[in-house]
Amino acid sequence: MTVASKSVAGSAVAQAISQIPDPEVPVVSIADLGILRDVAVDEAQRSIVVTITPTYSGCPAMEAIRDRIEHEAGVHGFAAEVRTQLSPAWTTDWxxxxxxxxxxxxxxxxxxxxxxxxxxxxxxxxxxxxxxxxxxxxxxxxxxxxxxxxxxxxxxxxxxxxxxxxxxx
Amino acid sequence: MTAGSAPSPEAGSAAYVLAVADDAMVYAQRLGEWLTNAPQIEEDMALANVSLDLLGQARALYARVGELDGSGRGEDDYAMFRDERQWRNVHLVEQERGDFAREMARMLWFASYQHELYAAQLASSDPVVAGVAGKAAKEVRYHLDHARHWVLRLGDGTDESHRRMQAALEWAAPYVDELFDDHAAAVTAVEAGLVARLPSELREAAQGRVEAVVSEATLTMPDPPTWRSRGGRDGIHSRPMGYLLAELQHISRSHPGATW
Structure with missing residues (x-):
């Protein structure tokens, strides 16, 4: 995962998002699971683009993760765009x-x-x-x-x- | 499309992706019926999990169809608001749920087919088709392994389980040819580089997998069936399809636009 950030506030929101727990297995974060692929913070626009990859095609937790990312970004005063990236396919090796x-x-x-x-x-x-x-x-x-x-x-x-x-x- | 004009390449691609998605969607619906009906609770969960994988594949593909056909329709438009003649799935997946052995025979054939299908889509010219295939190929390996284990257990089990597993293979046989028919949309898709191989070119490897499992399970491959299903890719379906769609679609149609 790459975390691009231009300011302290930016890195705080990126940090908060990387620590979001998995809804099914709350002891691990979405960063730990390899679901979180990229966080790009635009401090000037107060916007953040978060790229996630689904574990399984039909995993219902993805909706909850998306909601939680938008919520965390909002708490830090950022508008989040969540992108889903299919390829390369997620692997537990991540x-x-x-x-x-x-x-x-x-x-x-x-x-x-x-x-x-x-x-x-x-x-x-x-x-x-x-x-x-x-x-x-x-x-x-x-x-x-x-x-x-x-x-x-x-x-x-x-x-x-x-x-x-x-x-x- | 206006009468007499050739379909655009994008429209041809959309028709192909729709057929792939419809197979997954309809089989997901059938497998979901096993919840509370499987022989053991672990199997309720297993079949629901396989169903969920297929549903996820269908959702991603439907979203892509809406882009390819230029209609901008979303996944619900395809799943919930099309009538029977607009569906492009094969007859195998729409057949009513039989006994558990029949489900394992169906899953063995369908997963073997999908295993080869998604492998042929990994280098697709369409990035979404390739992306879905990359994920789905891994999921299908688990489906195939699951069906294989059950066919082995039932085939090489008691006299009764052996008899019913053999009968299940005979039941599935007339629906197999249709999976490997080179329908018009598939031919267009190969020309467009959407998929590397025609359905007929997937057969040898898929059937080889089935035959290996059948043999290991002390079962025998059925004789060539005296009839075969056809028409699904053209929207001509068998009797169970209407009932399946009624159950699948009735909430969306009774409460249009409802969200929860």
Whole structure:
């Protein structure tokens, strides 16, 4: 992400926007998730152009994120234009290390590296996911599709707790 | 378009993108019906998630169609305010929800088709088509994997699940050819560089995926069907389509302009 800013007020609004939490996973920011692609602040015009990229095509959180960006900009006295950028397509590889750690502490297994060939060629049996509760690697997938499009549902065979896994995409 | 004039390249491109979007939209609607009806709650969520991916693909493509055809129409205009004869989806996706095995047979075929389709659109001359394809290609890999796992479980499961999965493949067979028909809009789209390959050129790879799963699941590919569906790309649909549209569209049409 690039943050272009010309003044202190400008960087404050850019900072505030980068810290907006994800509506579904509030422990990580949209910057941590790699959803926020660009913030361009025009101090003279009191306007800001924010570029975001959707995680999944139908992700309903995008509407909430858009609203929140406009709200945060308004609080700082800026008019926001939110642009959606499809290409290059979002990948979980853009997630920051601190974001992945925050997910783990929240009880969601962070995504492994996204493979160019995708999950079809990756056998699930070789796909090691560590339990975010007890750290065991002995976990099994219950469902490819969890509570949201970006997550799968798993169970830990050691501590018996179910947990979400953020799917590599 | 006035009578007798050739459609402009943009209009031809719009017709193609509309067909791709309509397939996704109608199948999203059918999959959404599984909420509270799937064999287990995880599957309610899974099918709704697949539905949501397809809905998202359709929304982005409809917005693009409104630019390409010069009408300035938005996604709701296409999804909610077109009548049956204006839809360009294939018959496979409009068929009524059957048992779970039928849904997995349908998803296996449709995801295999979309997998090849979106791959052929990655280098599209249209930046939106290419952008949607880039995202969708990743999503479809999950759909395909999901269908594959269920076909394996059901095919290589109990006698009853095997019998019903085999029957489901037989059910889907007459609707498969239509996915790979080189309809006029697709031919125009290939000439315009919108997509790299004709539908017929996607078949070998898509069918190869299906055959590999069917074989691994101890099932057999059906004999060539004695009839086949046709007409969807020209707006000629089968009986379930009208009922599907009634359910999809009735709120928007009962309360035009309503927002919430």
């Amino acid at each position: 997630m920051t290390e601190s974001g992945k750690e925050a997910l783990r502490r929240f009880g969601i297994a962070p995504p492994g590296p996204a493979h160019a060939a995708g999950p079809v060629t990756v056998r699930l049996s070789r796909h090691v996911v560590t339990c975010p509760h007890c750290g065991s690697e002995d976990t099994t997938e219950i469902s490819h599709f969890g509570s949201t499009a970006c997550k799968a549902l798993r169970r830990c065979n050691a501590c018996r707790e179910p947990f979400d896994e953020f799917k590599a995409l």
